[in-house]
Amino acid sequence: MGSINVRKEKLYFDFRYRGVRCREQTNLADKPANRKRMKDILQRVESEIVLGTFDYAAYFPESPNAARFADHDKQIEQRSAKTPTFKAFADQWMEENRIGWKPSYINTLEHSLSKHVIPAFGSVPMSAISKEDILAFRNQLARIPRKDGSVGLSAARINTVMVPLRQVMREASERFGFDNPYQGIKLLKVPRTKVEPFTLDEVKAVLDGVREDFHAYMTVRFFTGMRTGEIHGLKWKYIDFKQRMILVRESFVAGAMTDTKTEESARDIPMSDEVYAALQAQYKRTGKLDLVFCSGSGEPLSINNVCKRVWYPLLALLKIPKRPPYQTRHTAATLWLAAGENPLWVAQMLGHSDSAITHKRYARWIPNLTRQDGSAFAALWAAHTQTQADDSSDEGVSQ
CATH class of the missing domain: 1.10.150.130 (Tyrosine recombinase, N-terminal domain)
Structure with missing residues (x-):
């Protein structure tokens, strides 16, 4: 937005036109009446710029900028005749x-x-x-x-x-055959997405508190690290109960089934005991349908509906800090790493195209490089749930 400024006790216009900062000096003294007059003119100038009707020479005929923009317009007109809109x-x-x-x-x-x-x-x-x-x-x-x-x-x-x-x-x-005007324009810097994983206690609270028809869905989110589109596009033909494997082969994104995000995203994820049991229970619900997780009519879930009706209300009820569902993927990654799983194995489970991504994003959760089969996290989860069960039992005895 332009402004009226003063230089050597004389007012001047300061505005932008076609990405160029333009300063046009006047002989008007810095007085309220002159400022008001110039603000009215500046308002008209900016309105015409927005409408595309601004004629620089009509307002500032003696300005070097007027000739500059006129030459530019002439060059554009000559080139324009040769190219489509x-x-x-x-x-x-x-x-x-x-x-x-x-x-x-x-x-x-x-x-x-x-x-x-x-x-x-x-x-x-x-x-x-x-x-x-x-x-x-x-x-x-x-x-x-x-x-x-x-x-x-x-x-x-x-x-x-x-x-x-x-x-x-x-x-x-x-x-x-014209110079690319986009040359040299760089992407805007984007802040990195925060990794805010759930703790073991928070994971258990969510699984204990979620409504029954979404228990399996939440279990798969927390214990497989699958992306939302991969879970919503998961079909029963990709569930291998015999080998206890989830075959990630498709994804539901932007309202359509498509291939996985990258070639590396097509992967086989072993089922932990919790995931195996959850999918067995889910099979009783939707086993005769195509999709593992779907609406009552068999259509893919909408992440907006899941967030609005299930996810955020549940977090609010449990008084757990609000985080998007994608943090379940970060949770699986960080808990695997904290349990001692090999980062290369974790990268494969997440479908990362480069294990360096895993190291960079989750560096502070990597304590060692000793295991690579998923058993460490399974043991950590089993120990955590057993400890809670023992504590509850002790409380009952004391009472």
Whole structure:
């Protein structure tokens, strides 16, 4: 947002146009009447900038910036005649590449394009889009009002929105032979997601307190480290009770069944005693259906509904600090590592493409490298539950 400032006792305009900071000096003294007059002018300038009707030379004909922007507009006009509009080329680009993308990735691209990018650049010729335009667009994303009253999309969300813009600009610049204006624009820095695992006592409280029809679901979340999409896309044909294995082969993401996130995500997870018993009980509920965990009609679970109706109400009831369900995956990882499981085995169970990810993310939970078969955590859990049972028994005797 522009402002009226003073330099050597004379007022000047200070505003941004096409990503460039513009300062236009006047001969007006710093008086209230002059400030009011200039604020009115500045308001009109900024309104016209938003509408795309601003003519720099009409307001500041003697300014070097007027000639600069005029030359820029002339160059854009010459290049624009040779390239399609952003929307036309983006539609073509989507159709050309759709066959090689997962449905979830297509949904993400289409949402970013339709909600943000197309409204901003849809009618603009590809070669007419400048680096200043792109940076100004990104800044606008950081000022969008949100439903919770806050302002601006998160850095992670802005980076996601910018993905199709970056890829479309790169492809168009190669095809039509103009300099890519996106060159040199880096991703915004995104704060790392906090690892806030549940303690053993909290895990037990959740499993004891959750309603019966979600007990198996929560057990699998806590004791396998599976991603939400992997659990919601888990089918009975991938449950091997004989070998006591869960075969992770598909994922339910963005409303569609798809392949796993990466090749390494397709993995076989051994069932602990708790998971085996939970899935045996779940088979009585949904064994005749396709999905292991599903709605009454057999449809995949919605994570939003699970959070709203089961997860967050349960945490509130148990007075456990609020955390997203994804922390169950971190819980499995940290408890495995704290129990002494080999980090390489843990990385395989989590489906990490590189074990270095596991070391970096969970470094402070790695005490040693002695075990690699899952038995250490099983022993830790059994000991914990037995200790609680003994304590309850002792209390009963004392009474």
